[in-house]
Amino acid sequence: MASPESSRERAIDLALGLAEELFGFGSSSSTPGWVRDRVRTHLEQQAAQSGLSLNEVAKRLLQDRRAVEEIVASLRVGETRFYRDKAQWEALERQLDHLFPTDVELAVLSAGCSTGEEAYTLGMLLTAARRRFRVLGVDRSAEAIRVAREATYPREAARDIPPAWVERFCDEHNGRLRVGMLVRNSVEFEECDLVQRVPAGPYHLILFKNVLLYLAAPAGEQVARRLANELEEGGLLLPAASEVLRLRNMGLTPFRMAPAVTALRPARRFIGPFRP
């Protein structure tokens, strides 16, 4: 007889398989631990409410598309934080004026922005660098976009932001951290499912980080290709470090920004600083 542990893992596999088949969510071979944890919690809650076993709850999903959609929706509100991947932000800050002349107004996209921390980090970086810019953050989760527009976070969210930026760009609102108007004025958010459409560019920078894991092949590759087509000449696509390999394999050319920081750009394009 199967151990409770292996039957729990099988129930999670079944739920993730359906999430992929019906909604193109992730690929089970590379599913990160937090995704499995969340699915397990969801199935356990359903089991507790219905009095069924975990396996029975998972099997019911075969006939219940809405229940699978609920799981996918809970997974798509993603984990994020301010100044995530410090080395990437530092490399961008160092190279910004070399990559893009200082008189150019930068157009930037945070594709899969979740609750806005990535878009606001960019806003803070570009304001600190005295650049003119517009940042657009898009996500398919309406709830994430609502939170992003509120721009108000738990105080602990300030933990990773450079202290000088917290001082200059954030204020306190009812005991919470709020991104100030100086940055908010140049950052907008929009609900958008990148599988359906990508926002029209051209963009100098596109952050496309930690979204691929939600998209099974070939949907993820198609989204990345469409995003790359929206890059300005000399523009860069910035993935998470773990995603560089998957994106290189689809023909994007790596551009080394720092020893452990690689950006990507379409192979056919001019490789060098942006020229207006």
Ligand SMILES: C[S@@+](CC[C@H](N)C(=O)[O-])C[C@H]1O[C@@H](n2cnc3c(N)ncnc32)[C@H](O)[C@@H]1O
């Ligand atoms: C883990 S978060 C990453 C947030 C941020 N980019 C970062 O790296 O911190 C992934 C986000 O991608 C969003 N997402 C997943 N599939 C998407 C799609 N098809 N279109 C738009 N956003 C999507 C999720 O809703 C989630 O908010």
